[in-house]
Amino acid sequence: MALVKVTIDNIEIEVEEGTSILNAARKIGKNVPPAMCYYSKLKDSGGKCRTCLVEVTKGSEKDPRPMPKLVASCRTNVMDGMVVANTTSPKVKEARAGVVEFLLINHPLDCPVCDQAGECHLQDLGYEHGREGTRYEEERRTFDKIDIGPYIQLHMTRCIMCFRCVFTADQITNQRVHGIINRGDAAEISTYIEQAIENDFSGNVIDVCPVGALTDKTFRFKSRVWFTKPMDAHRDCDKCSGKTVVWMKGNEIARVTGRKDQFGEVEEFICNTCRFEKKELSDWVIEGPRKIERNSVMSQNHYTLNPEKPVVPARISMNADNPAFV
Ligand code: SF4
Numbered sequence: 001m002a003l004v005k006v007t008i009d010n011i012e013i014e015v016e017e018g019t020s021i022l023n024a025a026r027k028i029g030k031n032v033p034p035a036m037c038y039y040s041k042l043k044d045s046g047g048k049c050r051t052c053l054v055e056v057t058k059g060s061e062k063d064p065r066p067m068p069k070l071v072a073s074c075r076t077n078v079m080d081g082m083v084v085a086n087t088t089s090p091k092v093k094e095a096r097a098g099v100v101e102f103l104l105i106n107h108p109l110d111c112p113v114c115d116q117a118g119e120c121h122l123q124d125l126g127y128e129h130g131r132e133g134t135r136y137e138e139e140r141r142t143f144d145k146i147d148i149g150p151y152i153q154l155h156m157t158r159c160i161m162c163f164r165c166v167f168t169a170d171q172i173t174n175q176r177v178h179g180i181i182n183r184g185d186a187a188e189i190s191t192y193i194e195q196a197i198e199n200d201f202s203g204n205v206i207d208v209c210p211v212g213a214l215t216d217k218t219f220r221f222k223s224r225v226w227f228t229k230p231m232d233a234h235r236d237c238d239k240c241s242g243k244t245v246v247w248m249k250g251n252e253i254a255r256v257t258g259r260k261d262q263f264g265e266v267e268e269f270i271c272n273t274c275r276f277e278k279k280e281l282s283d284w285v286i287e288g289p290r291k292i293e294r295n296s297v298m299s300q301n302h303y304t305l306n307p308e309k310p311v312v313p314a315r316i317s318m319n320a321d322n323p324a325f326v
């Protein structure tokens, strides 16, 4: 495939034709626009939240005119010679602050009691772009919490309508049982008549949800996430790769999730058995501490990584059955 040149925040890179501006920025690895709805593993995701807006100051070598409006970088492909401004554009900063304000219009911002706190992209965005206080005077919409099956709880009040969970249910489970009903400000995620979501991969909706709307009932209120220690772990599983992160509290497994990269996306989707039913240390081969690559409170208090000598909590290292600990 032909390569095209694009410059983002003064850094030039060559990418394959058809690459989106967002993915080109991810390739550079710096000044990556935030993405609350795009998820590279989910086909057709993106184009919903507008947090990834960028300014195209030069359209292409052939047509150097700037694009008249800010564009969604997850949905706009690069052209040869394109020049893009993200963090270097005051217009983008202002627009992103506006988008955050809109996202927060109906959001409770109850971070102190929200399980997503500490690993929440909306919380990060709020801190980076939010305004103090709100100009919103109308009543916020609120919903009752709904149990969708034995393991997942939906708290629509926190949902930002990114559609990721719907795409996940559609694309990686064999039976889609939930979606978005109603329109406009009445739109909501629903299983229709509160049916349980029951299939082997349904738990992945928790990992893809960028906020605390879909939560793991086996972990709810057990711990703030920054008090847990993430460990790469694996087990033989006949449904998924069995490669996960187990989040340890002392020598107990508080929760199990997929392995997320620096963009907050899981590397591989995992099955519900691994996620919800394997909470004993003996279920897992612990590989060592997980390096959290994204800018997060969780990267602050963990380990000095030395692959030769993983630093693990003393109590866990007493578990002699585990090769990582001996
Ligand atoms: S979803 Fe994020 S921003 Fe919203 S309450 Fe939870 S932690 Fe706070």
Ligand code: SF4
Pocket: 158, 159, 160, 161, 162, 163, 164, 165, 166, 189, 205, 208, 209, 210, 211, 213, 214
């Ligand atoms: S429940 Fe979560 S993943 Fe689903 S649309 Fe709402 S915010 Fe997105």
Ligand code: FES
Pocket: 034, 035, 036, 037, 038, 046, 047, 048, 049, 050, 051, 052, 053, 072, 073, 074, 075
């Ligand atoms: S990530 Fe591009 S619109 Fe949401």
